[in-house]
Each structure stands twice: as C-alpha cells, then as structure tokens.
Amino acid sequence: MKDTLYKMIHAWTSAERFDELTIASLSSALSLPKNKITFFMQDLIKDGKIVRIEEKPLRFMSKKALEELYGTPVNTDKIPRFDAWLASVQKEPMDFEKLVGYDGSLASLVEQCKATISYPPSGLPLMLTGETGTGKSFIAQLTFEYAKNHSLLKPEGRFVSINCSEYANNPELLSANLFGYVKGAFTGANQDTPGLLELADGGVLFLDEVHNLKGECQEKLFQFMDQALYHRMGDNKTWYSSQVRLIFATTEDPNQVLLKTLQRRIPMHLKVPTLLQRGSLEKIQMIYMLFKKEEQRLKKRIKLSPSFFQLLLSYPFPENIGGLKSTIQACCVQALFQIDEKDEMMIEAHNLPATILEHASIDTLLKIQDSDWIYIDELDRNFKNEYSTTLLEQNAIHKLAQTEDFREDALHIANALFQSSNSNKASAFENAAFTLVEKITQHYHMAVLKQESDSFQHQLLSILSLPLKTRIALENKKQEMETILGRFKNEDFRIYSAVLEIQETLKNTLNISMEPIQNVLLGLLFLKTFPTQSIPKRMGILLAHGPSSASSIAICVNEWLEQHVFDAIDMPYFMSQEQCIEQLNTYLKKMEGIEELFLLVDLGSLEEVWKGLKIKNVNIGIINTLHLKMALSIGQDLLSSKSMEDILEKAKQETRASYRIEYNREKKKLIICSCASGMGVAEKLKSVIVDSLPSESSIEVLSYDYNSLLQNGIHNPNFENYEVLCVVGTLNPNIKHLHFIALDDLILQESNNSLDQYLEPYFSNTKLEEFKKNIIKNFSLSNIMNALTILNPTKLLEHVADAIDRLQKEMHLSLSNNTCFGLYVHVSCLVERLVMNRGIESYQDIGGFQTEQKNFIERVKRSFSDVEAFYGVQIPVEEIGYMFDYVKNDKNYQKCV
C-alpha cells in the first residue's frame, strides 16, 4: 500500500496537481483511513522519497517528480512555503524561451533563426515576414539575445533597430542614418556622423518595415552585404567596414516590394504565423502573460469574468498579438476602479471595446459557461489541469506519438491520468451512453471487473463530457492524437476497433461527437482497465452454436492462460451456416492487422467455411472441432513460437480433427532510403519520396542506417514483414538481389533506372502518371538541396561544385555527370553535418584506405581547402573514404585505373 501511495503522490506531483496532494484527498482516492495515510507518509519521508509542504492544509510531494519538473535537487524534507520555493527554483526564461509558442507553433521557426544567426563565420541575413503584430520585431530582438548568450557576437555588440516606414517620405535621411554622413553632405550636416551600420558593428541591425526602403538604398545595402564595406554619405572615397548581422522584417510580400538582387542575398525567409494560426492554447498563454504583466504593474490581483474571457478568446484580432496586447491594456485602464472588497480588480465583458462585443456570435455567447471568475494564475495552471492536460499536452502526447515502447508508456500515462474516482451522478442520457459503451467493450471481450465498475463508469463519463477547456488546450495536438490512434491500431487493434465502434455508435444513436483527444483518452482508459495483450500478430477465434458455447470456452482458456488468446462468437442454434459465416466476416473486419488467424469451428465443412471467408492478407488455419481440451492445447501453442502448421498438425494428431491452411498473407511493399551521408539525409529523402507517392499508396518508405545496410543487408527484424522493392540513396551499397536507385538518377531522370518501374504492378496508370510528375517536380536538384539542407543551397552548391572541379583537375580526370551529382549532394550534406558537428566517424578498413589512397586523400584536402576555410570545418579522413566510394564507382575512373 505504501508503494501505491507513493506512486500516486509521484504521479500527481508530476501532473502538477499540487492542490490535491493533501491527506484528505489521498485518503479518499485510495479509500484508506487518514491515520494510515499519515503513518505511511512518515515512512516515505524517512525513506527520503517525499517532501512535506508546511502550509495549511499540509501537502506531500514526490521529491523525484519535483526534481524532474524543475531540474533542481530537493535536498530537504520540508518546504515552508511552496510558492516561494517555486519562485526560487523557476529560472528566468532565456532569449527564445520568452516567446510564447517557442516550443509549440514557433518551434521550427526558432530553430531556423538560431541556425541562421549562428551560421559561420558571421551569420546569414534573415527576413521575417508576417502580418502586423505577429511578433517579428520581438523575434528579431530575441535572435539577438540568443546570439549574445551564445557568444556569437562581440561583447559590445548591440541590437540596433530602425523602422524604415518612418522615412517613407525621406529616403535620403534614411540613407544618411543607415550609412552615416560627412560634414557638408547635405544642409544641416554640421559634423561627421556615424550611421547605424557602425553603431551596430559586432551586433545586429534590425530593419523593420523594409518594404519602405527605396531602390537606391536597397542597392547600397546589398553592396554592403557583399563586401561588408560601405561609404558614408557625401564621401565616396573612404571605405568603412562593419561586422553586423542583418535582420529584415516586412508585412508585405518581399517578392513584390524588394529588388531581386537584395532578395537573393537574404537566404533565409521565415513567415511568422498569425495569432489565429497559433491555436487557442497559445492564445491563452498570451492572455496569461499579458495580464500577468498588468498585475505586476498595477500591484493588484486581477480576475476575469467568464464572458469576458470567452469573448477575448474568440475574437480574431486582426492586429494579432499587438492587438490583443493593446486591448488588454485598455481593459485594465477601464477597470481601474472596479475593485471588490478583497481589493481585487474585476474585468468584465462591458470593459471590452465595442468592436469585440459586436463581433460575438450567438454561438460564442452560448458557449459561455456559468462558471466562476477566472484568476490570472489559474489561466496558467488550472486551465490545463482537467485530465492533467499539462501532462498530456507537454509530455505524454508527444512521447506517445514517438515512443518505441508504446504499450508500456501508454499504460504509465493511463495510470497517472485515471487515478481519482470521485463518483458523480450520471444523467439518464449519460447512462444510455455508458450502456452502449459497455455492450461494445463486452463484444471485444473487454469486461470490467465488478470492483472497478464505478471508477470505470466515472472516468468514461468524464471523457464523454470532456470540458471545452481541455479540448481547446489540446487543439494544436490534433496531428499527434491521430498518430497515437494509429499506434493503437498497430499495437492494440482490439482497443482501436472498440474506440472506433464507440465513436460511430455514439454519433449514430445519441448524436455525441467524439474528438481525437476523447478517442485517445478512451483508448488509454481501456488500456488501463483491460490490461490484456493487444491483438497479437496471431489470434484465435472460437465459433460455435449455442448461447454461450464458444464464449464460455474462450473465457475459460483465457483465464487459465492468463492471456487473451481467443475471441469467441456464439451462434444461435437456428442460425444458418451462411448467416454464421456472414457474422464471422463482420467480426473479422475489425481484426485488420493480424498475420495468422486460427479458426476453431463446430460447423459445416472446412471447404464451405473457407469459401465464405472474406478476410484478406492473413494466413488462415481452420480446424473443424471445438472443445475445451483442444482449445486449451491450441491456446498454449499460440503463445509459443510454434508454426501454424506444427500447431494444427499436433491438434490433428490429438483429436483426429481435420484442418486446412490458406496462405494468403501478402507482404507489404517497402522502399528503403539509406544514405552514406547519414541518417538525417536518409530521413529527409524519405519524406520527399513519401510526398511523391500517389495518395492512398500502401507502399511504405523507411529510412535505414547505411553502415548497418552494408553490414547486415536487409536482415533486420524491422524488414521481416516486408518485401523490399528497392533502396534509394546517394551511394550504392552493392548488395546482391537488392535493387538500388541512386539519388542522382532520380535528379537526372535516368529512364533506365527509375523508381516508377518498381511501382508499376501496384498502381493504376493514372496514379503512376501522378507519381512520375511528382518525382520530376520533387527531385529537381534545387528542390532536393532545399529539402536536405537548411543552409543557403545555392551558395553551398557553388562552393562544393568548385571544389569538385578542382578535384577532377588534380586527378586529371573528368567524372561522369551522375557521379558529380551524387558528390554534389553528398558533399553538401557533409559540409552541413560538419557545421552542425555531426560528422561520420567510422569507415570500413580506414587503415587500409589511408595507406592505399594517400594521393586521393591529399588531393581532396587540397581541393577542399577553400570550403574548409569558408565554413570553418575540417573534413575527416573517414568522410574522404565515403567520397572515394563515389569516385571509385565512376565509369571514367575505372577506365583510368
């Protein structure tokens, strides 16, 4: 019991359910008397596992969970005030962490800002586009802070910002301010004055509203970007230099407002999403952050009326975050004197500007729940607490979508989620829903134990009536929810089928719509309540006449073996054989995903049953006898690794039954992407191929490590269930019987080695045409380079092509086009990997290569010296080994040696 108590404390602490960690709630959740809980608590404190919060009511928290949450050791048994402790351990956010959505909707934008500003030797120019108020200036400022925190700038480097729109009518003045001027350059130029380029030397210059920059000024600017040199206005002789990183921003389309020459010099264009595109959860975080600032400024606790909050949340704010911010500030000013007896400031719907009030639709007004005032801190904490949304949203959903150990992690999460079981009274409507769900789960042999029934019903009902708040909070995780449902489909098909059937039935009968989050929660609840194994790769179905003949045998065997090996279908005596088989087919439809099916039937001839079956892609073994002893024996064998033939042959010997096996399982088709340039490239290549495949294709594409491919071929358990069509990559692994398609062939559209030839049998002509078109579109060299590298592909290719030219001269050899293309792609990715410190460190027989190919190594070193210097990297010998593999396969090279 002590262990259970600790597990619960740990789970609740991890889920930040801090208010519930009292003796009273733990005692009611575990149905244990309070004195017992107190007794165990003392023990757990002695064991150093929990810490006591000495406020009233006393609370107890898991040390480990606190340490994990806040990344700081908890070296005490008592914390006098939890809020004060929290404040002391929560570190100030650093640079991008200040940006709401930095790990959500803006995650990839932030990564790209970091990569751009860090790009050696002195960053790349960056263009931020997006509607007004979306945060472009803020992101520019934070990019500067990031560079500063990572010592990418000179210590004295500053962030200098200029809003070009202020000079829209005076381009001369803008030029003068940017580049500086000398005395007498224009009327009023009384002394030599440095420009912003000089002030920002060693730091960042941010040019906002850059569409206001006149053509002439744009020209001057791109000349500066080329040479890092410029003239002050009025002096065309003296050159000034500045090491400044440039960030541009505009609300307009750069293609329409900037000179092509300037655009070309800005390799990274990032679009900042609108407030609407950021989802409600992030909007709530913004509302929280903006009100929090007002609370600190006004030194007053602020609370919001539910209608105010709902209206603020639903208004689309054309000026985005900027608009939200000014509305909140204006509301606070309006409500300055709306102070209640607790000295708290109350903000209500009528404090909102008329435009927002007028915008409210009937729908929004209807949604406004009759709930309590909302405190600002609650927005951050409690809002997300329904179903430990924090847990779901921050860790669990992401983890579950990615994890290799799906069942184990899902069970862990389900245990943490479905702890308390405070019963609430269900309405007649809810009872009807519950009865439906119960029927469906029973059909899948998922019966709730009596003692768990109350808790199950409560959890189920709370999922069905999941509060709007939680749905909103998880709105931007839709994609991940779908992935998790997919994981259920692959790994626990029974649960997946039950969830889908429930979704459909509730919609059809009670008009209840289930959202993806509800389906996921339902799946997790089933996992916790019915911890049977997932539908395994092989399964058995008992089919017999009689009200419960088949199911009683199934229950008995499953209990005996403590595993769910058999499902059962009971047939009424009056049912005809055709009807029975029809019912079997309906049932089998839900079993998609299994590989071997054992059917134990008490009816008809095997031939007839077999003929009527409509399940495809499964090896089916049918045996025409059914009794307990045989079911038990086959059930035991199903859990072993015996083959279908052996199992049925043994059953035949024991019972003199006859059986029949139909091998109609088809293997899935697979394309493998494997690149000598590393897994990162293979992954990206995979996504380009997946994008090119026709919609609804059942062909799978997997990435695979090149070295493992060389060592093991495709003898990998992951490929067991597949028929490998071909490998696509940058370098031929030369494995017998394995077709290889070189990336350069795809780029060059070599017709004798095209990918579509392997797909012909599986697609109609129209689909095949669609695929060919996609390939031409997606596999142009520039597209591939864009997909494979985040760096400026044009520049990178230029450098790499020069170096490869030099190498050919050194070798007195002209490599074929294919080899050159392969090398372009490979070496470009190689440079990027080195820049990112992700070089490959192994090459087979590196010693032998070093002795035998001394000359080649030296030639590469010489040819690539400029590339190495420009990007500040060193190409290791192992990498040269991989380059050599390209060269040695080249037909022109082979002619020479």
Ligand SMILES: Nc1ncnc2c1ncn2[C@@H]1O[C@H](COP(=O)(O)OP(=O)(O)OP(=O)(O)O)[C@@H](O)[C@H]1O
């Ligand atoms: N992701 C965010 N997290 C927190 N605050 C933000 C975020 N994005 C913007 N803000 C705040 O919103 C306000 C408007 O942002 P900002 O001025 O950077 O927008 P902008 O796109 O540059 O607008 P404009 O195009 O009108 O110049 C600022 O006060 C900024 O601090």
